[in-house]
Amino acid sequence: MAHILHAKELLMDLSTSSPIAATAPPVMIGDAIPLIDVSDYLAGTPGAAEKTAAQLRFAFENVGFYYLAGHGVPQKLIDDTYAAAARFHAQPMEAKLAVKVDEHNIGYMPIQQKAPPNAAAQGKKPSQNEAYFLRRERNANDPDVLSGRRFHAQNKWPADLPGFREAALAYISTLEGLCQKLVKLYALALDLPETYFDACFARPHMILRMSRYPQIDGTDESVESLVPHTDSGFMTLLPPNKVQGLSILLPDGRWMDAPGIENAFVVNGGDILHRWSNERFLSTPHRVRNVSGQVRYAIPFFCDPDHDTMIECLPSCHSAERPSKYPPIKFGDYALWFAAQRYGHISQATAPTDAEVAPGARATSRWQA
Template sequence: MPATIPILDLGPLLEGRPGALEALGAELRRAFTEVGFYFVRNHGVPQPLIDAAFDAAARYHAQPLEAKLAMPFNEHNQGYLPMRGNTTRMNAVDGIKKPNMNEAVFFKRELPLDHPDVLAGKRFRAVNQWPANLPGFRETALEYAGAMEKLGKTLVPIYAAALGLPHDWFDDKFREPMFTLRMTHYPQQEPTSAEDEWGLAPHADTSFMTILAQNKVPGLSIRLPDGTWIDAPALEGCFLVNGGMMLRRWTNQLFLATPHRVTNRSGQERYAIPFFMDCSYDAVMAPIPTCVSKTNPARFQPFTYLDFMSEYSGANYGERGRSAAGVELQGA
């Protein structure tokens, strides 16, 4: 395994050992200023649940296309996105490529029909769509999302420590995090397929935090700050975590949003279950005070999850990413 990707051991933190948070904060700061990715081990998420989530993703995508299309991807970024259904634009690296060679289904926090945000029609706060004939699928997806949210909230104080902030600085901003569970299918790509056709084109994530379960089928590559691409190692019992453009903007560009890509030439079908976690819907993100100085003044205006994700969705999903008002928002 390349020594470039740090490994954070959560065991001491979960056991409540003195100084654990400060030590992890120093490791995370190095990870995000030098690499942009890190592993976590001893995270407390049961392996059988992770295996069940991978199995659920495979079961979902094994359905007939008609069953998947019955859950169309919508303006809330929920539902089924068909093969080659999006093109990486706003967060593209090295130019816009062909539409991505994958299919995916997206779920957010489970909200009831009578939730105030649902009744008010707030964008990205809608009711999930679920497959009609997959017994146990919904329960598995929600259990896995719940475990990922718990892990993400465990990690957030480490970010505060890494940034020289009080350990509870992010608490009010992550009271009810926005999140997306994406279950993706990458079909086999022929070795002779076009060089600019990717399972997922080189890009930076949008999220504050992406938590990725380790995949037995290879395909993920990471671009290090020196421009070198490396195949992401798969460490048993670990999650791979990275930050995206939201984290980079919030930290006034102190932390990296490292590009990565997926190509499946493994000879097998590949499934991925990334979990994207962000701050609460109404939290206002202004450049973090410890990331602003006379030599590095604030580079961005304050923004919210809705501001940021509306811009991203319109750029990358086109017609499917139109706002509720029907106006397509252009990416930067």
């Protein structure tokens, strides 16, 4: 088992007697991934929002990933959610298939039998992981449920796992609240008013993915636990994991293992943030290779804008010298386009075409898991 670093120890290099200048870069992990402490910002300390936003800007303009410390998410909640993921995947296959994934991308997805086209073109075999997807909890009378709106269906819950539903929903609720606070920093980092994204994330599109990664043969380069890819959305939060395996592709072309840091989430942006910012903020390829000798579980949380949000170049990210590279598109349409490419259970019949999303749009999602 890999050694888990401690966020508090890593942050001891920062002075507690005087504030950091707004332009100062954050602490770096492995000379590449910034460690950003948001505790002062969440506490409302004067000047903390601007200072933290400057560190966030540095992270996204240089690497596309950062470690999030001081987030306030209880460790017990994280532990309970990991335990819930393990309980779900320990069920017999028959029980998991009873909640098989559907066109809303809700439910259980077995290990895939076919690699995505871009991964297959690189000689990769299908990703070696199984996953269970949850979204916002909705009741049967929800107007979006009644209308059959895509990605707005009810969750599919396992029948015989007492306490599972409560643990998962507590985690989803807590992470949603955290993301709604973090998007204010993203706005400041993009030279926008602090409240710019508030309406877009009042009821965000969100997914909790409970993944199980079996051990793979580390000598076969064609086999990955999760093939190199970029995420499709705005923000992904991955809590600390005692079983390592995540690595990211640095701008200089090196793959770097992302070490586990106790009490710090790994956070990255995706293709929507990249597109919205006119490619100012990076969407960085990453992968998982579980060669630890044991099963690895992961509980990434994906937080994106509301489906009706129009994704068009942010006012601070284009100019006469830097024109917008992409046409406007509703987030829901983009999400359907991406899902139809990535997952075999999502029909492409009603999805936007590449040409409708943008000329060359496939290149913005060139890394697909």
